[in-house]
Amino acid sequence: MSSRIRVCLVGAGRAGKVHANSLVNHVPAASVVGIVDPDPEALRSTGDQFGIDSRFDSLEAALDNIEFEAVVITTPTFTHHPIALLAADAGKHILLEKPMALTLAECDHIMLAAERSGVLLQMGFMRRSDPEFVAAARRIQAGEIGQPMMIKSLSHGPGLPPPWARDIRTSNGMLAEVNSHDWDCTRWLMSSNPERVYAEIANFKGNAHGIETPGFYDNVLVNLRFENGGLGSISGICPCEYGYDARVEIVGERGIMQIGEAQGQAVVVCTDRDHGLVTPIYRTWAERFAWGYIREMEHFVHCIQTDTAPSVGGTDGRWAVAGVLAGTKSFLEERPVYVSEVLSDTSGASQ
Numbered sequence: 001m002s003s004r005i006r007v008c009l010v011g012a013g014r015a016g017k018v019h020a021n022s023l024v025n026h027v028p029a030a031s032v033v034g035i036v037d038p039d040p041e042a043l044r045s046t047g048d049q050f051g052i053d054s055r056f057d058s059l060e061a062a063l064d065n066i067e068f069e070a071v072v073i074t075t076p077t078f079t080h081h082p083i084a085l086l087a088a089d090a091g092k093h094i095l096l097e098k099p100m101a102l103t104l105a106e107c108d109h110i111m112l113a114a115e116r117s118g119v120l121l122q123m124g125f126m127r128r129s130d131p132e133f134v135a136a137a138r139r140i141q142a143g144e145i146g147q148p149m150m151i152k153s154l155s156h157g158p159g160l161p162p163p164w165a166r167d168i169r170t171s172n173g174m175l176a177e178v179n180s181h182d183w184d185c186t187r188w189l190m191s192s193n194p195e196r197v198y199a200e201i202a203n204f205k206g207n208a209h210g211i212e213t214p215g216f217y218d219n220v221l222v223n224l225r226f227e228n229g230g231l232g233s234i235s236g237i238c239p240c241e242y243g244y245d246a247r248v249e250i251v252g253e254r255g256i257m258q259i260g261e262a263q264g265q266a267v268v269v270c271t272d273r274d275h276g277l278v279t280p281i282y283r284t285w286a287e288r289f290a291w292g293y294i295r296e297m298e299h300f301v302h303c304i305q306t307d308t309a310p311s312v313g314g315t316d317g318r319w320a321v322a323g324v325l326a327g328t329k330s331f332l333e334e335r336p337v338y339v340s341e342v343l344s345d346t347s348g349a350s351q
């Protein structure tokens with residue numbers, strides 16, 4: 001039995017808490033030996049909640065003071081590139097939250113740095129570890145519905161995202177922040193890369209929420225064509241008032257498959273006959289994908305212990321970023337965009 005993998009958690013916000021929970025409560029093969037966040041309140045809150053005593057305001061300080069094998073990076077998107085480079089150069093295995101980075105050049109730097117240092121790079125696409133998505137992918141690959149022809153993937157998220165995530169300049173907007181998962185899972189389940197995209201956006205509720213961030217949108221709909229000729233759509237809404245909703249439908253030459261449902265738990269309540277049966281919806285992404293987050297962490301730790309490549313890595317993260325950039329170019333220029341247009345543009349590293 002390999003020894004426990006020591007992990008430093010970089011970023012103590014919303015996603016940081018979810019990964020701290022997986023590591024502390026569900027993955028005994030790992031231990032969290034430190035936590036990093038420049039925000040003292042986030043450090044205190046997450047550190048106290050999960051009993052993590054070694055706290056630092058930068059990854060540099062953690063590297064100077066504690067020993068660990070791996071980092072889990074759950075910081076705002078615009079910081080992924082410098083933090084992942086620092087971790088890779090220090091020889092630390094990396095679980096990097098989506099979106100991988102802001103630009104394709106940044107993605108390339110991160111992959112190169114990981115390869116140069118011989119460290120593993122896993123992307124935080126937890127749907128790849130979610131039991132329902134995994135079962136569906138296996139059944140599609142086994143040919144149950146025949147050759148997939150069309151896929152529709154939606155992600156609707158409740159609550160206002162943090163200010164950096166609303167801003168297209170620091171996050172690449174909702175197509176990245178919410179729909180990165182759809183970019184990844186449509187490519188995964190169709191077994192084909194996106195070739196051409198056409199995106200429309202709308203802003204229904206920004207004013208009511210007092211959001212003046214330039215470029216903010218809260219609804220997006222993308223039409224997709226894949227390299228293998230398949231078709232698809234991705235939709236995003238955030239904030240979504242009714243809860244968290246992530247569902248996929250795939251139509252194959254022989255059948256149809258649906259993944260996920262709006263109903264959150266198999267608990268139905270009736271308190272009076274006027275309101276009828278009440279069934280809950282998922283409240284948050286952390287609740288819907290609770291097992292996906294745990295399984296992806298188990299996978300990361302197992303890959304480190306066995307020195308095997310993670311099932312979802314830098315190339316997958318880069319394709320999702322390419323989709324986001326093509327979709328964004330499409331709605332900004334009000335035209336369909338070939339993904340090759342953004343793949344050929346590898347300028348624009350933010351650091």
Ligand SMILES: NC(=O)c1ccc[n+]([C@@H]2O[C@H](COP(=O)([O-])OP(=O)(O)OC[C@H]3O[C@@H](n4cnc5c(N)ncnc54)[C@H](O)[C@@H]3O)[C@@H](O)[C@H]2O)c1
Nearest residue numbers: 011012013014015036037039042074075077097098099162
């Ligand atoms: N996989 C998922 O389902 C999922 C869900 C939510 C968020 N995310 C991703 O996780 C990342 C963080 O999102 P969030 O919602 O937790 O954001 P957040 O704003 O709630 O938390 C980010 C934290 O990172 C800290 N931070 C900023 N710069 C830092 C630095 N240089 N070093 C260390 N910490 C730093 C901030 O102070 C903050 O506490 C994003 O990439 C986001 O897209 C993924």
